[in-house]
Amino acid sequence: MFKAARSHNSDLSHGSLAPLAIPSGIARRSRPYIKARQLQLWATELPIGNTSVSAHQMLEKLKSINACRYSYKDRLQLHNTLRPVFDELLLAIRQPLRQANIPLDQQQLYRAALLQELLEQMALGYKLIVSELSSLAKLKEFDNFLLTESIYMAILYLSQRLIDTYGLYAPEPPHVWSDLNRLYSFAEARNLHIQAVDDPYPNTPLPVKLTVNFAYKRILLLSLAEPYHLMQYEADDVYRLITSSVESCQLEPFTTIVTSGEYVIDLDADCGPKFIIDEKNLQVNLPRLIDITEVKLHLNIHLQRLLSSSLSNAEFDAVSLVERQQRDMLLRLADAWNASLVRKTERFALAAQMEVTSGLNAAHHYVSEQRKFTPEMDELRLVSNFDDQQLNDKTDTVLASAHRDALQKDLRHENHNYQLNPWSQRDVSPIGISLNTEQAGHNIDVRVGELVTYRMAEKNNQRWQIGVVRWLKHEFKENTEGKVNVGIMNIANVAIPTGTKAIKGLGSGTDYFRSLLIPKQISINQTRSLIVPALLYDVGTVIAVNMKQKIFYAKLTRMLISTRSFTQFDFEVIPRPIELSF
Structure with a gap:
């Protein structure tokens, strides 16, 4: 059982520490005889190579220390x-x-739970120190330093609990935000939040001033990045990046002048920051406005430089894969901080059974009605003006050699068994749908940013829609993989299966890849675009678009969506490149 988590505003605003989430019965046993040097020797002898054994030994040691009575100085040491x-x-533990x-499967669930328990116990130790020091009537200057350090360390490990939770799309652990908010409020009231902390093991390589203020705002900014919309474990990357x-x-400080479009954190609540859509429904006890105007400005300037650099670079291959991945991640971060990901449309409950498949190749397979993908032969037939029978009849000629090469290349595109999975639709909105499933983990593989193709599971229903997994939440349950909830943003109601091959720019020299052409549809405000494999092409790349019965050429002009699964580009049709020869 946890102690009461509710507090009074007067306590928070006048320097008293509101109760933290500390289990009853903690720190009451008589302390064992252990010195820091002995503990250090014990820790260095842990078999780190055997992660499971080491983790359990570390967990038991932390529980033992937290259960015993130590002075705040000894506990901190x-x-x-x-x-x-x-x-x-x-x-x-985290790497796998x-x-x-x-x-997650059962073994992965166990590992994730172990990770959370370790972080919980480490944070608990520092919270015990804060709780004891805050109860003293008067603190010496050195004790104030210890108090500041302990608050900082508690916030650090509580933040890490959230980061790992976001990385696996799990629900936020209870009481974590409550502890974070109360620790910061307490430090702010005592003017400790701006005092520098001498951390010998900082989790950032940048020479920044480490303070309670820094640690708290850092996790706030990550929360504002809509972590359930990030790629898997991208929250960890964003946390370092920001x-x-x-x-x-x-x-x-909160004022009565609050307008829609601002972020607020309630220091007396067990939840993270919220984006104000309707100020009339705002209910907070101890609010702070979060102003990220300068943060967004710096990010947008940095992004403009990156994008300008790419556009001005004639040789797109000079832009490394890592640089493009970071640029695309920054674009997603900018969308989040500009509140582009905040829901502004109403949901409507509508239950239905759906068929869903994930990945661009699977989308192409089903949208094409499961036809074979033979772009090389299609191209050869269009260029030579011969049909398949005439090409087969040509022997000992250059054309016959090209025919054999085309057949060989197309063999690599032989259809695979792209699995359709049953999902349950919960609700719909003007921009997409939300689904859930309790299917076992090995039967589905879904990630934020994954391209999905879906339709109603009705007889003779041939209309496939294209979307992207916008958010994901994984509800863990004991002895089961649990329920997966996803939000899908609709990209197109109609798509045309194509093959694309780069002629000039990034990706040139590669063969055809499965792609989708999204036609323009004025009735649903759908613009023309191309969906291609992730990180294969970039803005400025000239490509051939093979529609089986026709080939046209296009220059990619603007990136619309970029994930680890696919990229969607706007494009302009251009004449056949002069340097192109078959």
């Missing part, structure tokens, strides 16, 4: 002693989860 090995162990399929932006984020 013991926890700080464990930090280097503890952080190394976290990396080892970064690319795990959602929903380090330089924290200083530009401002927390301002």
Whole structure:
């Protein structure tokens, strides 16, 4: 059981620490005889190579320390002693989860739960120190330093709990935001939030001033990035990336003048920041306005430089894969901070059974009514003006050699068994639908940013729609993989299967890839675009678009959507490139 998490505004605003989430019965046993040097030796001898054994030994040690009575000085020294090995162990546990399929299997669920429990126990130790020091009538100057350090460390490990939760699309753990908000409010009231902390193991390489203010605002900015809309474990990357932006984020006292389109955090609530859509329905007890105007300005300037650099670069191959991945991640971050991802449309409950498949290749397969993908033979037939029988009759000629090469290349596109999965539709909106499933983890593989093709599971229904997984939440359940909820943003109601091949620019020299042409539809405000494999082409690339009965040429002009699964481009049709010869 946790202590009461409710507090009075007077406590929070006048420097008293509201109750933190500390289990009853903690820190009451008589302390064992253990010194920091002994603990350090014990930690260095942990078999880190055997992650499971080391993690359980570390967890039991933390539980033992937290259960016993220690002075705040001894407790702080013991926890700080464990930090280097503890952080190394976290990396080892976390690594296999970064690319795990959602929903997690039983072994992965166990690993994720172990990770959360370790972080919970480490944060608990620092919260115990804060709780004890806050109860003292008067603190010496050195004790104030210890108090500031303990608040900072507690916020750090509580933040990490959220980061790992977001990385796996799990629900936010209860009481974490409550503790974060109350720790910050307490530090702010005592003017400790701007005091520098000497952290020997900072989790950022940048030379920033480490403070309670920095640690708290950093997790606020990550929360504003709509982490359930990020790619898997991209929250960890964004958390590191926003380090330089924290200083530009401002927390301002609440006034009666609040308008729609602002972010607010309630320091007396167990939840993160919220975007105000309707100020009339705003209910907060101890609010702070979060001003990220400067943060967005700096990000937009940086993005404009990156995009201008790409456009001015005649040789697109000079833009590395890593640079393009980071640029695309920054574009997604800009969408989030500009509130582009905040729901502004109403949902309507509408239950239905759906058939869903994921991936661009699968989308092409079903949209083409499962026809074979033979772009090389189609191109050869169009260029030569011969049909398949005439091409087969040509022997010992250049054309016959080209025919054999085309057949060989097309063999690589032989249809695979693209699986259709049953999902349940919960509701719809003008821009998409939400689905859920309780199917076992090995039967589905869904990720944020994945291209999906879906339709109503009705007899003779041939109309496939194209969408992208916009958000994902994974509800863990004991002894089961749990339920997966996804939000799908509709991209197109109609798509034409095509093949694309780069002629000039990034991606040139490669063969045909499955792609989708999205036709213009004025009635639903759908503009013409191309959906192609992720990171294969870039703005400025000239491509051949093979529609089986026709080939046209296009220049990619603007990136509309970019994920790890696909990229959607606006384009302009151009004449056949002069340098092109078959």
